[in-house]
Amino acid sequence: MHTYVYRLNVLLTEAITLLALMCAIASLSDKLNVASPSADIQVLHINWFHKQRNGNDEVSLTMNVSADLKSTFTWNTKQVFVFLAAEYETEKNYLNQISLWDAIIPSKEQAKFSYHTINKYRFTDQGNSLRGKKYNLTLHWHVMPKTGKMFSDRIVTTGHSLPEEYI
């Protein structure tokens, strides 16, 4: 500790070590937060449902996506990425996921939302098996903390089905 360079070296090393420790504890403090999110997804209208020229089914939906994700926000949360996926089973694949809509929630104040929207991304199947298909609309979200590991959760709404005939 006899020269100022040596003291500065020790100080910076200690300061950064403590900062890393603080960030680690901040990340651990997220575990104390018990989230109780809720979501409600309704299909208001099927705008059209047809077979594309290449033979794939495509459907356009008008939906109301409302959710309250306020409880997922803690002091260590930077933002929450949320997306809505249509999930269904086919003969070939146990789980098909199609992302229909997404949003980035930058703050707790905006975490309670209700969007009236058509599907932002195409709801298209590989093939023509969408007629009469039962599907789930699942709201997935990824919590991105300021420090620490990203984690995700979801809410599934079941009981949606597509019409037997093209519209």
Add this chain to the structure above:
Amino acid sequence: MDWQGQKLSEQLMQIMLLAFAVGAFATGYVIGSFQMMMLIYAGGVVLTTLITVPNWPFYNRHQLNWLDLSEAEKHPKPQVQQHISSSSKKKSSKK
């Protein structure tokens, strides 16, 4: 900076950094602001730097009093030469 000063500055550095880290974390957690935690801690690190890094006068209050040169001459170092000569004798005696 003398020996006591070095000890003092190291202790001050550790205590201040730890205190600011604990204080910043507690404040940030209670008011729910990560940014406030970082600001308090950054301020604390700057303050600690200003207090412990420069060679302030209060780190130099225990200067070492070196003996005068004449004092050293009165108490000469134990001579090593005798030892060497005795060992060389042993070696020669073995031969």
